[in-house]
Amino acid sequence: MANFRSLSVIFATLLSISSVAAQLVVPALDPFYAPPAGFAATAPGTILRTRKVQTSFLGLIPDPVQAWQLLYRTRAVDGSAIADVTTVFKPTNALTDRFVSFQTAYDGAARSGVCDPSYNYQLGSPQIDLISSAEYFLLQSYLQSGYIVSSPDYEGPDATFGAGRLAGWGVLDSMRAVVNFKSTLGLSTSSPKIVGYGYSGGAIATGWAAGLQPTYAKELNINGWAMGGTPANLTGTSLFIDGTLFAGFLPQALAGLDAPSSYAKQLDPVYAQYLTTYGKSVLALAKQICGAENILTFAGQSVQSPAFQTYGPNVETQPALQAVLRQQTMGVNRTETPTAPVYMFHAPQDEIIPYSNATTLFNSWCSYGASVHFTTVAAGGHATTEILGFPGAMAFVQSAFAGTTTPGCSQDTIDNDALSPTALGANLEPELVGLINVLLAAGKGDANIKADPSVLGKKITA
Numbered sequence: 001m002a003n004f005r006s007l008s009v010i011f012a013t014l015l016s017i018s019s020v021a022a023q024l025v026v027p028a029l030d031p032f033y034a035p036p037a038g039f040a041a042t043a044p045g046t047i048l049r050t051r052k053v054q055t056s057f058l059g060l061i062p063d064p065v066q067a068w069q070l071l072y073r074t075r076a077v078d079g080s081a082i083a084d085v086t087t088v089f090k091p092t093n094a095l096t097d098r099f100v101s102f103q104t105a106y107d108g109a110a111r112s113g114v115c116d117p118s119y120n121y122q123l124g125s126p127q128i129d130l131i132s133s134a135e136y137f138l139l140q141s142y143l144q145s146g147y148i149v150s151s152p153d154y155e156g157p158d159a160t161f162g163a164g165r166l167a168g169w170g171v172l173d174s175m176r177a178v179v180n181f182k183s184t185l186g187l188s189t190s191s192p193k194i195v196g197y198g199y200s201g202g203a204i205a206t207g208w209a210a211g212l213q214p215t216y217a218k219e220l221n222i223n224g225w226a227m228g229g230t231p232a233n234l235t236g237t238s239l240f241i242d243g244t245l246f247a248g249f250l251p252q253a254l255a256g257l258d259a260p261s262s263y264a265k266q267l268d269p270v271y272a273q274y275l276t277t278y279g280k281s282v283l284a285l286a287k288q289i290c291g292a293e294n295i296l297t298f299a300g301q302s303v304q305s306p307a308f309q310t311y312g313p314n315v316e317t318q319p320a321l322q323a324v325l326r327q328q329t330m331g332v333n334r335t336e337t338p339t340a341p342v343y344m345f346h347a348p349q350d351e352i353i354p355y356s357n358a359t360t361l362f363n364s365w366c367s368y369g370a371s372v373h374f375t376t377v378a379a380g381g382h383a384t385t386e387i388l389g390f391p392g393a394m395a396f397v398q399s400a401f402a403g404t405t406t407p408g409c410s411q412d413t414i415d416n417d418a419l420s421p422t423a424l425g426a427n428l429e430p431e432l433v434g435l436i437n438v439l440l441a442a443g444k445g446d447a448n449i450k451a452d453p454s455v456l457g458k459k460i461t462a
Helices: 002-023 130-144 164-180 201-216 234-241 249-257 264-274 277-286 291-298 319-326 355-367 382-402 426-442 444-451 453-457
Strands: 047-052 066-075 081-090 095-103 147-152 193-199 222-228 342-346 372-377 410-414
Touching: 066 164, 081 164, 095 130, 095 164, 095 201, 130 147, 130 291, 130 382, 147 164, 164 193, 164 201, 193 201, 193 382, 201 222, 222 382, 234 249, 234 319, 234 355, 249 277, 249 291, 264 277, 264 319, 277 291, 342 355, 342 382, 355 372, 372 382, 382 410
Parallel strands: 095 147, 095 193, 193 222, 222 342, 342 372, 372 410
Antiparallel strands: 047 066, 066 081, 081 147
């Protein structure tokens, strides 16, 4: 009888999820994402539309927190108005004077919006973006610690993967939107403390938000920024991974930079002139799929190849493309320096984002007077470092909120290759299981991913 009841509960749950999934539509077809007429006249961060949503683990298991989605006004590269969505999570034990802005690495250029976190987080979603699915366990760590969390679709409505400033503005305006949502959230102050977190693609958004905040959104009460695997120099990253297992990130970046709200005006003529028929088909596919899938479709290939483009070797020196890529390097301008404390972590053996580019950013920001702590994760690869380095980032977030971070610049090294349960807290057992499964799937130093990239779609289980 007990087994029959259990099966009945499971069956009823699956029917409920199927019903919810049938109602979900991709963002490009969802009216919620379409800004209302006249929204361009509103201030950045203005809330244009709200709705309550049911968020979930892996699209299957409801997350027992309150959650809303906010459509808010932000800006494109050329300054014109666009609208982004952020998903806001409120745990039952919420601290109401602060929140965390969690920039997940959704790394997608799909114009339909299927890679957007706001779509991926909802109950019944098909989990097309596997990176966000894995990082959802990290997001839970903040919720379990009592923090309200906002996770924005910082790439905007046409998936501008790689466009750093647009992502940074999107993050900062999402923070403004959360502050504007204070009555519904029950925030106890109109100037809540805020700490931003992001890894890899999420660190593009976090790093640029950190640098742009002092001039773009100086009214925000930013207490700190934590970022890891930081793509501080898009040109450096492109040259580093071209022709490797992870070359699939390049078509996504080329497609994202060519989106209407990013640099299409500059790059459309270049792509039309120099991309081969095959190159154009690769970018067309990149506009339909998400991060992990694109790695599989372009692994080991090269954008320098004459099969991809006709400009020749060193295509990154093509003047228009070079001008756009130069604008995606952090730490160049003194005016784009964080004033809140920063925590960075990175692995020397990172096979996707050059360690030297991250240390160059550290040195640059420090020379401009920023307070930055840099942790070297000696045992990690790119995927494993996010898990191994997360306890340090979590500790920094707690210190940043408490106002106890140490001013100035400093560095240290951690050489363990195991996730520390005590560092995250005993109350995070389900999340730890999920994180450990991701760690096991990646293998020490990302060995499993290097041997078989399809592992990215496996073992992401709670």
